[in-house]
Amino acid sequence: MTEDTGTIPSEQPASAEPERFYVRFTLAQRYQHAILFTSFLGLAATGLPMRFSDNAAARAFASAVGGFGAILFFHKFCAIVLTLAFLYHLKDIATRVLVHKEKGLLWGPNSMVANWKDVKDIVGHIRWFLGLGPKPKFDRFAYWEKFDYWAVFWGMIVIGFSGYAMWFAPFFAHFLPGWALNAVLVVHGEEALLAILFIFSIHFVNTHLRPGSFPMDMVIFTGKETEEEFKKKRTLEYERLAKEGKLEARAGDKPVYWWVNFAKVIGFTAILIGLVLLVLTLIGYFGTP
Amino acid sequence: MKAERCKTKASGVGSGPVFLAGAIAVLLVGLCGVTRAQTDCLSCHADKTLQDASGNSVGVDGDKFHSSIHGSLSCSDCHTSIKEYPHPDKLEPVKCATCHADQAKAVGGSIHDGTSPHPCTSCHGDAHAIFPKDDPKSAVYPLNIPRTCGNCHANEALAKKYGLQNVYATYMDSIHGYAVSKEGLLVAANCMSCHGSHNILSHKDPKSTVSRANVPDTCGACHGGVKEEYLSGIHGKSLAEGNTKVPVCTDCHTAHAILQPTEASFRMQSTPICGSCHKDQLATYRDTFHSQLGLLGGYVETARCWDCHGAHGILPASDPASPVNQANLIKTCGRCHADANASFVKYQPHANPHNRKLNPALYFVRLFMNLLLWSVLSFFTLHTLLWFIRAKKEESKKGPAAEEKHD
Secondary structure (H helix, E strand, O other): OHHHHOOOOOOOOOOOOOOOEEEOOOHHHHHHHHHHHHHHHHHHHHHHHHHOOOOHHHHHHHHHOOHHHHHHHHHHHHHHHHHHHHHHHHHHHHHHHHHOOOHHHOOOOOOOOOOHHHHHHHHHHHHHHOOOOOOOOOOOOOHHHHHHHHHHHHHHHHHHHHHHHHHOHHHHOOOOOHHHHHHHHHHHHHHHHHHHHHHHHHHHHHHHHOOOOOOOOOHHHHOEEEHHHHHHHOHHHHHHHHHHOOOHHHEEOOOOHHHHHHHHHHHHHHHHHHHHHHHHHHHHHHHOO | OHHHHHHHHHHOOOOOOOOOOHHHHHHHHHHHHHHHHHHHHHHHHOOOOOEOOOOOEOOOOHHHHHHOOOOOOOHHHHOOOOOOOOOOOOOOOOOHHHOOHHHHHHHHOOOOOOOOOOOOHHHHOOOOOOOOOOOOOOOOOOOOHHHHHHHHHOOHHHHHHOOOOOOHHHHHHOHHHHHHHOOOOOOOOOHHHHHOOOOOOOOOOOOOOOOOOOHHHHHHOOOHHHHHHHHHOHHHHHHHOOOOOOOOHHHHHOOOOOOOOOOHHHHHHHHHHHHOOOHHHHHHHHOOHHHHHHHOOOOOOOOOHHHHHOOOOOOOOOOOOOOOOHHHHHHHHHOOOOOOOOOHHHOOOOOOOOOOOOOHHHHHHHHHHHHHHHHHHHHHHHHHHHHHHHHHHHHHHHOHHHOOOOO
8 A cells, every 4th residue: 555655764863763663454454444434334324214214314314315215225235345345354364264374363362352361451441440450451452442343243244144134035034934034123223223322432432532542543544553552552462572572573664644644534534424423323212202 | 129118018107009919919028027127127237337335236247147047037036125116225135045945955054054145156156147057157067166165265264264274275286176177077076076065064064975974975976996895894894883983085095185195295194194093003013124114205115004904995814805814915015025935924014022922032132132232332331431531530640642642
């Protein structure tokens, strides 16, 4: 990608130590996140009017974009895009595990799989919130990041399956019991509601809007973070890499300006749309008897 | 010439030939009897600007009157209080009932009894230009009826005074109004077709042609096939047993607007009509995809009540002829879902996720999903709030630059 062409000037005055950057996400991972959030925004924007179809704003939006037909078409389009991204992700995991034999992907500090340390971290973190203990040190993926990942993973399976079951109901009816045809809409709607409420409030605040990351954690867009940030947010990983002498292998170039600015525009737009949808969702949820 | 002679005779002025005999004379007198009075009166009343003491026009168009259905009558046949000339300024009102006793009696018992200025002319128009109802010049000719009734019923002030809806415009925009006003269709329903003419009663009166119990017969006078279908259905049978709470034609189709059932606006408005009685069914329908997409508009094909249950002859699901009978579901669902199969139609369009007895699986699925939603959100909302507060505290303690700074 273009931002890789931006390099840190090597001739820095000795007095000013150049800011060092480390790679956290690969380009493919960043693309997956971008496709995930754009299609998710599309799905949420078109799914919410259906879920709250007796809400005046939902109807106004639906009629503005061409009624239900247009809404469902766009919803299905985004669903296919997200499904493809999900399948790509599964393929990526499978390749890394089966072909590249990356055992660390399934267990250990580089894995998304939850472990005992995550449990201790939850307790420790909450104790710190309450002023009862020190702030825990986190490794590559903190427990709330793992939760975000698995919530999306589970959500895509649940929402995806129930969605396709409705889309191709006569086909799915061959092997689903009668009540399941009713249940899929409930499951689809409730899980989607959970996803929307979670992403647009919890994920936004935890990852982007909380002090320390406010207004936006750019690492998912640039793929890189400063050494200071790395050390502070993922202390254990930094220390582990430093100890193993693997820190240099993770070093990356400073992200170029235009890319950062471009990502900011995209990111803030996404957050803004998300927050608007969050408000509408809450109105829809609590405004409906 | 004859008229001249007659006039002379009638007024008793001059001394013309008095004695005439034989058949010719009788005939002449007979003929003159008609024209005599008219001509006498018209000598004054032909003046169209003629007014009585209270300023009402008393001018009469003689030619028009002559061609009207009453053209063969003499003025005094109706204006019976005029015995001599000059006649008094104030006359008794004309009593149409003298000849039209049945009609007068019907009007007398109707909602229009005592209509001013005159119960007959309000509808039949100018008293001196009344034509038979099959004459296009008649105010009560089928194509003229809406306008005639509209004289009063399109009047906002009048409608307000009597608490009536101003239905004239609604009717004129309807398929019936269109057929009458644009197509000139004599058989199309005009006001009279449904409400009757002389004997019009309030729809609240059980004897009215438009009372709930009578609506199917009234509409059925033209829509005979639909009426048969309706009477064979559960609503029609119940109505026949005296239950006027069941829907009649006008509940769904409305009385005056009569929308085309395939029109989006009709499809959009009809479900709540069924739901006004079938509340539980409407509530469970609202939970389904059918309703969700239907409410958003632009996709009016989505199943509404009658797409599955039928419209006029609705039968209980237990009836083998009902489209929602178990045996007919594949066909009924298949009207939209081309590949509907036996397992597909196990879907319950009125499942209630809140009813543990009727839909246990759905009940627990919903319960689980709700618990999941609320537990996850409650935990993380609290978690995030505490974190946020703590991080803010740390930030203010160390200064804003102390927290991670990056881009």
